[in-house]
Amino acid sequence: MKLAQVVDWVNQMRKIGEADIPYIEVDGKFYTPNEILEEAKANSEVWQKIQEQLGDPSWGLVEKRLEEKIKKGRVPTIYSMGKTLTPEEQLKEIKEKTTTGWTLRLAEAKLLEELEKRRKNAR
Amino acid sequence: MPDENVVLVIRPRNCHYCGNGFYALGHLVDSIKANNIDVVDLAGQDAIKERVTQAIEKYNPDIVLSFGHGSPFVYTAENEKIVFDKNNIDILANRIWHTLSCLVGQKLGMEMVECGGLAFSGYNESWYWVAEDVNQDAYKDKYAKYFFDADNTIAFILAVTKNVAEAYRAGHDKYNQYIDYWLQNPDDDEYASEIAKWLIWDRDVSVVYTQQQQYVFEKNVLPIAVMGLPIILGVVASYR
Numbered sequence: 167m168k169l170a171q172v173v174d175w176v177n178q179m180r181k182i183g184e185a186d187i188p189y190i191e192v193d194g195k196f197y198t199p200n201e202i203l204e205e206a207k208a209n210s211e212v213w214q215k216i217q218e219q220l221g222d223p224s225w226g227l228v229e230k231r232l233e234e235k236i237k238k239g240r241v242p243t244i245y246s247m248g249k250t251l252t253p254e255e256q257l258k259e260i261k262e263k264t265t266t267g268w269t270l271r272l273a274e275a276k277l278l279e280e281l282e283k284r285r286k287n288a289r
Numbered sequence: 290m291p292d293e294n295v296v297l298v299i300r301p302r303n304c305h306y307c308g309n310g311f312y313a314l315g316h317l318v319d320s321i322k323a324n325n326i327d328v329v330d331l332a333g334q335d336a337i338k339e340r341v342t343q344a345i346e347k348y349n350p351d352i353v354l355s356f357g358h359g360s361p362f363v364y365t366a367e368n369e370k371i372v373f374d375k376n377n378i379d380i381l382a383n384r385i386w387h388t389l390s391c392l393v394g395q396k397l398g399m400e401m402v403e404c405g406g407l408a409f410s411g412y413n414e415s416w417y418w419v420a421e422d423v424n425q426d427a428y429k430d431k432y433a434k435y436f437f438d439a440d441n442t443i444a445f446i447l448a449v450t451k452n453v454a455e456a457y458r459a460g461h462d463k464y465n466q467y468i469d470y471w472l473q474n475p476d477d478d479e480y481a482s483e484i485a486k487w488l489i490w491d492r493d494v495s496v497v498y499t500q501q502q503q504y505v506f507e508k509n510v511l512p513i514a515v516m517g518l519p520i521i522l523g524v525v526a527s528y529r
Contacts, residue, residue, distance in 0.1 A: 182474045182481045235483070242432070242480045244487060245423055246415040247358040247391050248305045248369070269415065276493060277486035284472065 167217060172206045175199065175285055184281065187234050190216055191227045221282050228274045232260055291351035291384055295327045296448045297344055299355035301366040302333040309418070310356040310389060312426035313437035317354065320441075321448045336366035338377075345380055351451065352385050354444045359390030359411075362397055373397065379404040387447050387456075389440045391415040394496040402498045408453045410443060414494035417487045419480065432484055435467040436491060443495070457497045464492035 167175075179185040179199040188196035192215045197205065205213040235241045241253040251259065251266070259267035298321075300314035301307050311332070318330045329344050331337075336357070344350070357366040364373040373381070378397060382405030386398075394413030401409045418436035420427070427437040443460030450456065468488045474481035 181477070182472055182485075183479060184482050240479060240483065242419045242483055244417045244419055245306050246417050247307070247310075247356075249415070250306065250423075273417075273486050273490040276489045277482060280468070280472070280485070280489055281482075 167206070167220075169206055171288070172203055175288065176203045178284075178288075179281075183240055186238070187240075188227060188230050189278075189281075190220060191224050191230075192216055192219055196227065196230050221286070223275065223278055223282075225271065225275075228271050228278065229260060231278070232270065232274050233257065292349045293351050293451065295329065295348050295350040296321055296352045296354060297329045297331065297341070297348065297350040299331050299336050299341060299353070299357070299366050299372065300333075301336040301357045301368075303367055304358055304365070304369045306423045307357065308422075308424035309420055309427035309430065309433045309437060313428060313433075313441060314354070314356055314444075315426075316428055317441045317444055320445055324449050326448060331366075334367055336372075337368075337370060338366075338372045341366075341372050342377070342380065350384065352387075352448050353381060354387050354448065356389035356440075359388065359393035359397075361392050361395035364388055364390055364393050364397060373401075375400055378406075381406045383407060385410070385447060385451065385453065387411060387444050389416060389437075389444075394494075394498075398496065398498055402500060408497060408499040410447065410453065410456065410495075410497045412491070412494050413496045414490075416440075416491050416494070418491070419484055419487060431478075432480070435471070435484065435488060439463045439467055439488065439491070453497055453499055457495070460495065461492055464488055464495075468492070 176185055176199045185199045187198055189199050189202065190197050192212060197216065202216055205216060236253045236257050241256060243250060243252045256270055260270055298314055298318050300311050302311045318328050321328050329348050329350060331340050331344060355364065357364060358369055362374060363371050366372045378401045381401050384406060385408045386401055386406060387410040390411060392415065394411045398409035398411050418433055420433035421430050427433040439460060442463040443456050446456035446459040468485050471481050471485035
């Protein structure tokens with residue numbers, strides 16, 4: 167991925183409020199698109215690893231993303247027929263690993279896959 | 290055989306978080322009528338088992354469109370009372386049923402087809418949406434309208450064309466159109482990626498079963514015994 171492509175991608179992620187949300191986990195550390203851009207600019211060792219590992223997510227990353235989004239107030243209350251889940255309730259379901267918590271993880275994983283698909287297609 | 294120019298719509302008002310859907314299906318009724326198709330609109334207090342049974346016997350509709358609460362085993366409407374379960378699902382034999390209800394696709398939808406239904410269209414997991422106000426008309430809600438309009442697209446195309454594959458395709462196109470919209474976020478909404486997330490979820494848990502085959506998002510003609518599993522396994526398998 168060339169630096170100009172990273173810049174375009176991060177700008178798009180900023181547009182949808184995802185630039186400061188973890189996008190990849192490398193050696194146990196989470197990196198947001200903003201941080202990925204910094205690593206790319208520095209052409210660091212981490213940047214080389216990031217390029218190799220993009221598109222290979224972990225459940226830990228999915229959970230971290232949800233936690234960060236809820237902490238930053240980016241998660242709305244969601245509804246299903248007969249059920250409402252505030253951001254705080256969503257976090258509780260995730261932490262307690264309930265069936266609903268797994269649904270929340272799975273939905274986040276699907277979003278991550280969609281974002282990754284779009285990143286690849288934009289190249 | 291059922292009457293090909295009559296559609297039955299079931300839209301409860303008095304159930305948890307049913308306001309958005311009640312009004313959304315009102316728009317659906319208007320759209321279908323505008324295409325010169327007769328609609329039996331069982332709304333609010335009329336959305337009960339007795340009235341549904343009477344309407345099916347009297348008007349013999351070929352298409353039944355509904356929303357309300359669901360589980361793998363039941364579909365409920367007004368006051369969250371059961372309308373369809375295994376004891377009466379055969380009333381939908383020779384008909385097409387689309388319902389905006391959680392989980393009905395896991396079991397009751399299959400049973401409907403096994404009992405002679407021409408096709409079932411619905412969701413095999415919980416259907417989630419986001420709303421500013423769950424009691425208002427979904428089409429006046431800046432978030433809810435995208436969710437309900439995507440589902441209404443499936444219902445509308447079914448009512449007008451009677452073509453299950455076309456309705457499924459049109460519904461998914463609409464979901465994809467709205468996912469694109471939210472991932473571009475032209476209005477700089479703070480919840481953009483979350484709205485897209487739940488539209489992706491709803492798209493991916495939509496299912497169609499017919500006498501001949503069934504459709505799951507991007508996966509066609511799956512054995513009925515494993516319906517639902519391919520979606521979940523497909524994602525889980527790709528995660529560390």
